[in-house]
Amino acid sequence: MKITGAEVFIGGPGKNYVTLKIMTDQGIYGLGDATLNNRETLPAAYLQDYLIPNLIGMDPRNSEDIWQFFYRGAYFRGGPIAMAAYGAIDMALWDIKGKLAGLPLYQLFGGKSRDGAMVYAHATGADLADLKDSVSSYLEQGYKAVRVQCGIPDMPNAGYAVPDEKSAGADYITDFSGIRPKVEIWDSDKYLRFMPDALAEVRNHVGPNVKILHDVHHRLLPREAAAFAKAVEPVGLYWLEDPTPAEDQESLRLIRQHSTTPIAIGEVFNSIWDCNKLIENELIDFIRVAVTYAGGITHTKRIVELAGLHHIRTGFHGAPSHSPISMAAQAHLNAWAPNFGIQEYLVLGSAACDALFPSDHVMENGMFQVSDAPGLGVDFDETEAKRYSYIAGSHPVVRLQDGTLWNY
Ligand code: GCO
Ligand code: MG
Numbered sequence: 001m002k003i004t005g006a007e008v009f010i011g012g013p014g015k016n017y018v019t020l021k022i023m024t025d026q027g028i029y030g031l032g033d034a035t036l037n038n039r040e041t042l043p044a045a046y047l048q049d050y051l052i053p054n055l056i057g058m059d060p061r062n063s064e065d066i067w068q069f070f071y072r073g074a075y076f077r078g079g080p081i082a083m084a085a086y087g088a089i090d091m092a093l094w095d096i097k098g099k100l101a102g103l104p105l106y107q108l109f110g111g112k113s114r115d116g117a118m119v120y121a122h123a124t125g126a127d128l129a130d131l132k133d134s135v136s137s138y139l140e141q142g143y144k145a146v147r148v149q150c151g152i153p154d155m156p157n158a159g160y161a162v163p164d165e166k167s168a169g170a171d172y173i174t175d176f177s178g179i180r181p182k183v184e185i186w187d188s189d190k191y192l193r194f195m196p197d198a199l200a201e202v203r204n205h206v207g208p209n210v211k212i213l214h215d216v217h218h219r220l221l222p223r224e225a226a227a228f229a230k231a232v233e234p235v236g237l238y239w240l241e242d243p244t245p246a247e248d249q250e251s252l253r254l255i256r257q258h259s260t261t262p263i264a265i266g267e268v269f270n271s272i273w274d275c276n277k278l279i280e281n282e283l284i285d286f287i288r289v290a291v292t293y294a295g296g297i298t299h300t301k302r303i304v305e306l307a308g309l310h311h312i313r314t315g316f317h318g319a320p321s322h323s324p325i326s327m328a329a330q331a332h333l334n335a336w337a338p339n340f341g342i343q344e345y346l347v348l349g350s351a352a353c354d355a356l357f358p359s360d361h362v363m364e365n366g367m368f369q370v371s372d373a374p375g376l377g378v379d380f381d382e383t384e385a386k387r388y389s390y391i392a393g394s395h396p397v398v399r400l401q402d403g404t405l406w407n408y
Helices: 041-055 063-073 080-101 105-109 128-140 188-206 222-231 249-258 276-280 296-308 324-336 351-356
Strands: 003-010 018-024 029-033 117-125 145-150 183-186 211-215 239-241 263-265 362-364 367-369 397-400
Touching: 003 041, 018 041, 018 080, 029 080, 029 324, 041 063, 041 080, 063 080, 063 296, 080 105, 080 296, 080 324, 105 324, 117 128, 117 211, 117 324, 128 145, 128 188, 145 188, 188 211, 188 222, 222 249, 249 263, 249 276, 276 296, 296 324
Parallel strands: 117 145, 145 211, 183 397, 211 239, 239 263
Antiparallel strands: 003 018, 018 029, 117 367, 362 367
């Protein structure tokens, strides 16, 4: 069996999804997602200029050797752009493998370990009243877990993932007015004074059974993060995400020494080498990698298995920048993984998105039910794809009030 060609498409409804389609001499094709939010053209160029010309003629069934060929063969290894490109190839090869076997991917991993996978939604509010409304609307839809982000009084911009105006649920992270980022202002002292009480109010609002998550988005210093994790212990968070930037992993010891609040990290990791020490030293409770920029199913599965040895559960990244293709790849891992925790789920479930990526995966009552179709169980409608093209956009950057650049 041989790979005869591959194409890359960029675009989608409100998103620059990077979709890879690999064709074979047996008429079977596979799909992969290489979307690297706000840098989408870069994995696409790597695929087009280097990886696809090398792929042609290879046997698509040898997904492990193909992964090793690109990763080890590159000499300058890893990084988010390369790993997103390898990730898309790997997903597409697993899709082909599943279609050849006539089995959904989770069966090739070892079958189902659960009926449905719990997901969490994003509740946001410009203020606490707005946030509580947003949380309630998700609970009414059947969600059992909600990430909560709230505007902070007296902060010129509201803070991470918080709308300027009262609204709920929208994706306001990417600004599609061009590649120059908007600037948000941050003040850790104001955040630390306000957020523990705000989270306690959310707990009172929802009662004991709802899982509450919160994302600090890398903004605190280690000592501040330790104090915050300790202060929010009575809230009983399901997890506290990215309390500090992940570059200084030793700093997580300080958080551990002061608090039992569960810590979730990993959405910016690209490989097992970014997190093996964190996992082996049991400094985190949830690993947040994404199949897209952690090198696809082959490499992510390795991370999941290492995490499982250390009581660490999965909580794969599922920001709206992931297309339904990588979300399906994660759904198959979620169905199988003995150490599954939760899945972030934010695919904009619009009619336009469903038309571009038809599938019978189902998300209802806060649970994701994986499809039994062979392979990934997602298709890609090329006629629909002609409606979209790349639109330049950017994340904000963050500065302190005196102008110092901070962590977005
Ligand atoms: C999350 C993340 C995202 C990131 C985004 C950056 O927990 O979902 O923090 O929202 O900000 O993926 O592109
Ligand atoms: Mg996050």
